[in-house]
Amino acid sequence: MTVDDAYRILRFIVRKNQLGSLSPQDFQDAFNTAQRNYYDFLIGRIEQYQYGSSKPRVGLGMTDNIISRLMPFYNEVNLPVFSGTVYKPSDLNKIYSIFTSNMYRVYRLEENRLSERIQDSIDPIDEANAFYVEGLATLKIYPTTLTTVNMTYFTSPYDVKWNYTLDGSGRPVYSSTGSVQPSWLVNDFDEIIARAAKLIGVSLKEPIDIQYGEQVIAKGE
């Protein structure tokens, strides 16, 4: 499904409810916000966490269905380690896994357990027991003797762009050249469009669109 398809469907919903036109910029703003919202929903909403249970209602790793839906944003890289420091990929949003070249997992450790872990007498700090501590732009990797690690991660959705040229009457006509297409799988579009419709409904103070969006978010399309 192209960005033009998404725009067309959203215009259809807006027109149906007598809300007037939807400009390309408004569509892009609504769709991009909606897809970030949906992406966050698939990764896992932290507001659904409860004390002692860091599990959202829907979240990454919960089912293979969710992971499949996030696959358009999946990436894998081999990263050099500089004296125990790895620079995060610039497009990283969520780390999925890190492993060494010999296929040992590198597990996540929080800063407040680091000293205890380093002093631990049961597990040596070696490749088979490698771990990392996350920082803003870097990861601290232990053991510091590792020279490379492999990382799989998810990027954020790229902002879509509905590019256009003006016809003789000054009306925008879709141009695939210069447009940025959404990356989602086909079955996710309706979820995103519903969220976009809700945003437009909020913008226009139109309760029917808001209601439609909320229904889809709660129960699916």
Place this chain on the structure above:
Amino acid sequence: MIVTTQNMIDRTRRTYYANYPSDDSTLTDNEILLHINDAVAAVITKQATEGYQLTGIMSVPEGYISTFTFTSLIKDNDTGFYYTTIPHPPIGLSGNSGVESVFFSGFSGTSRPVLYVSPREVDYFRFMPSHPMAAYYWIEGTTLYFFSRTNLPSTYKLQLRMATHVTSDLNAPINVPPDAIDLVYKLTLEKLVQRKGLAGDDIVDSRDK
């Protein structure tokens, strides 16, 4: 399939997590190995005690026995005792039954057994008449001491045959009789299930405990 210690670790982890463990699983091989070692020691004691109740003889099933060789035999010049460090204290069965035998090698064969003397009696026993070729040993923790009437040639090695609950090779067949493996496995899991039930302050999302 011959069961190795690594098999036992992997099998325990797979049962504990009801699948292959995920990358954020916190249970490590070494932690499981400690529990397996404890379980093997407990099962050795159980089987030896049960055997004793049936036969009146305290002995350890052969499946647990290993022979260790020691080349570094140091003489304490103050006491005249030789000593060496052994991998772990013997299993605490009564009558020194955790140790099967001690003897020397390093001269195209083996010596007669080095005789056991209780640590409580060694200071008295040392001054008792004995055969000039006889040697006597006792163990304190992980140190095996022995003395003999004659000086020990430097080429001599000490061999210690005893029940052991540890291994240095995780990929070697586990030193447990096949009929006792299930008991070791159950004891290990029993300890780990308690661990799983403990509340923890973990902030990693959906961490597999």
